[in-house]
Amino acid sequence: MLLTLMHVNSESFIQDSTVAVQNKTLQTRLRVLTGFTTKRNLLFAELPDGEALRDRAREIKEETIGNLDSYLTQLEENVVRLGGTVHWARTGKEARAIVLELARRNNVKRVVKAKSMVTEEIELNEALEQAGIEAVETDLGEYIVQLAHEKPSHILAPAVHKSKRDISELFADKLGVANLKEAEEMTVVARKRLREKFLTADMGITGANFGVAETGTIVLVENEGNIRLSTSLPRIHVALMGIEKLVPSLDDLAVFLKILARSASGQKMSSYVSLITGARRAGEADGADEFHLIILDNGRSRILADEEMRESLYCLRCGACLNVCPVYQKIGGHAYGSVYSGPIGSIITPAFAGLEKSKDLPFASTLCGACREICPVRIDIPRILLKLRSDWAEGKHDNAGPPLLEKVAIKLWAFAMRHRIIYNLVFRVPAFLQGPLLEDGKLKRLPFALGGWTQNRDFPALARRSFRSMWGDEK
């Protein structure tokens, strides 16, 4: 019985995506993401060894993911040696409990949070709020979605779905500051509010972009400086990290730092790169008094065990695949019903939440391959989508599988395709009968399951004579 490790709303994918494609504001907003891709392409073209870096990055991930047990042990030893505490969480539930215990023990009333997909995955904010602890998102985009009581809609740009007007109205409603028109004005208001939170927070919670096993270092990249403030002002810093975020050494880290920001936002480097190694030692000026690293499994070791899914653990969470995906570009992140959306979300959401609850995600793709082409570590997302489709069709992992009608239809279709004469009849009979249905030589309405096509397109008439019939003439 598959344990559902992440809550999703992916069952309403069809309804949600239908609404999304008609949402003009969303459509306009999503177009800004192509800017990331344009910049990314320029920067990679400038690198003398961009492709080699991607190959090397993938190699490093293959090595690391293939030997996670020893690298995780090494990381723990080093973090502890340097004054940090390491906690192991098998599930999101355990991770939440660890955070709450740390908060309780230290009388934490206010938490400042950096943007962290893993904390969204385990719904940490909800748990903190239920325990009466104020958890403030400090990344501007996350701050906005938090005010709006929404989930992030993009791995990198959580509020990309919101227009300036949306945000202005939100700030008027939730912060009591009305008539803000420009982005700069709104940013200044947010900055002022957040400053106060930074200065009075008891605990800072972050994720981790990388964990360096050789030195016990947690690496965090950002553009706003909120992570710097979250990890140095509060007394306690808690970092949550998925087991797959390791790299063996600082030299390996260098490879990733070259390609991460380039892939994510089309920058050579993000504005701040923080390497946090253990807790603040005696005599040091910067850093939290206490450093806690929570290493999270939550279904990752299950993905690890699956040879075909394993490479999805190489993901750097850069968001590039979302930016190039023709489907994501039209439906945005919320329609996926998961904090992990887009191509990478379509493969890991079923792994975390079960295929049953997210069965549309592997199918809602044209398999165009743009994601694989741009992925910095070359994850073969189309292949994995096909594998998940196969898992669905075969009812693997206790999923219900396709409805009986679909199974029968495919079997009938396959039978027809195995017999040339029947195959031919399948087309020739409708070709013979289609006459009265044609308007201007086209079909404007197709029956049954095919009707989706003619909602917004005409369908060509079947040829009066098939190629094989015309070839017969030649001889």
Next chain:
Amino acid sequence: MKVSLFITCLVDQLFPEVGMSVVSVLRGLGAEVDFPADQTCCGQPAFNSGFSSEARDLAKRFIAIFENSEYVVAPSGSCTSMVRVFYPELFRDDPDWHKRAESLASRTYEFTEFVVNVLGVEDVGAAYHGKVALHQSCHLLRELNVRTEPQRLLRSVKGIELVELERAEACCGFGGLFSIKYPHISGSILQDKLDSVEKSGAAVVVASDVGCLMHIAGGLSRQAAAATTMHIAELLAKK
């Protein structure tokens, strides 16, 4: 040079003139073309829907029909990908069939890549006066890595006015069964492609795959747009 034509079911039953054009161009370049009449479907719809067992049955049937051919050529990037890229994967756990699949894969080509890379020809002697834009089908581009061959063939067409299609490499939104399973998303992606077509001023949109073309044509027709579509083989057969 003996070529067996892998007609593909859509061309066979909906766009036979594309098949006739392929034959005409290949024969014009000195190739002998035969048509194994027992062929039906390569099995891609089953494979893409996750029904690997049914796909495998059809793959075995296909391999048996074509494995004695010197070359197999198809007017489709996606059907060629199925045979060349996915057949070997389908038989990953079956050494005998895997070997047969790999052998066939090594001799299976999409039409434009065959003309340019195997026959070594870029000018097939075609002539067509008109504004033409090329849509680059995803499987051809990203599974088969055929990036420049269609353009090189088009550029040699006498009288042609090749216009740039903005975001020519972007998916048109067809995606096989995706086009009817998620028609709202398929149609939305298509709109971008239709807008690019309009912006380019092209009278004709050309591509290597009839799947893309019938989807684009379906949109152009529904919106009563002036532009029409043509398979690249048809254009290259014009004199």
